[in-house]
Amino acid sequence: MVLFKVIAWLILVYGIIALVAKKARPSGFDLPFALPAILVGAILLVMLSLIVVVGPQEVAVVTTPSGVRSEPLHTGWHVIAPWNDIHYMDKTVWVYTCANSIGEGEKPNSDAIWAPTKDGIKLGFDVSVSWRIDANEAPWIYQNVTENDGGRSGRYLWLEENVIRAKLKSALALTVSGFTPIEAYSTKRNDIQQEILERIKDECKQYRIIIDNVDVREVYYNEEYEKAINAKKLAEQEALRLIEVTKQKEEQLKQATIDKNIAIEKAKGESEALKIKGQSISSNPKIIELEWINKWNGQLPTYMMGNGQGIMVNLNNK
Known part of the structure; x- marks a missing residue:
């Protein structure tokens, strides 16, 4: 739009200069098309003055001598009578x-x-x-x-x-x-x-x-409520910690009870085994000799007590 106005003004100014030069020096060099240039330049300026350009981020309100026009002008070029006013408004977010x-x-x-x-x-x-x-x-x-x-x-x-x-x-x-x-x-x-x-x-x-x-x-x-919430959260965290500690102690107690029961059962088993073994020995003394034979490693003893003499004899002496 600005470019067209500049061109129109240049044409009009050229025509005026050419006309003035011709009147000042009738017999001198003439610039051609003086009157057509003036006419074309004037017509272009009048036409351009009737054109209103509304940008992509705008909407335009037209006020006429009789009031505000109910229909706005949206983005683009519009021809408006020169006695109307245009008011641009922002339509962006x-x-x-x-x-x-x-x-x-x-x-x-x-x-x-x-x-x-x-x-x-x-x-x-x-x-x-x-x-x-x-x-x-x-x-x-x-x-x-x-x-x-x-x-x-x-x-x-x-x-x-x-x-x-x-x-x-x-x-x-x-x-x-x-x-x-x-x-x-x-x-x-x-x-x-x-x-x-x-x-x-x-x-x-x-x-x-x-x-x-x-x-x-x-x-x-608010500050008071936030303090109350923080205090509540701390209390909840402490309660959860105590619950966890209690659970751990309960697990430890359960394990200790299990270990105790295992030890008791093991002791009972060993006691019962000894009892049975003692009864077997009492009823059959030969069992001791059998146990000695089973546990003998095949080597003769190195020392032996003399029969009723209290003297230890070394059997390895040659």
């Missing part, structure tokens, strides 16, 4: 964030949204909302939402502060009240996100705002 950490959200301070759960315990939430205007409803937004002295972004900042934020807090509070702290913290977070999304979608329709997504990025317990 904006993201509004509430965060507990300073500097992460839209506010300079800690700005997590706190809401009570089913149990009455307040939890803090880091939440981001992805939203955009309904491009087809741009004329309504232009007429009903002020820019608030913020230029082309002022209208969107007003929507974020007065619509997105307010509706988000309301939808989150209503949703979280149906869940327990544990569910909100872990097991039901996706369900909470989806329910908040449905609620805020409905709430923002009247402002011609489209909500694309809601992200619950983080959940926080």
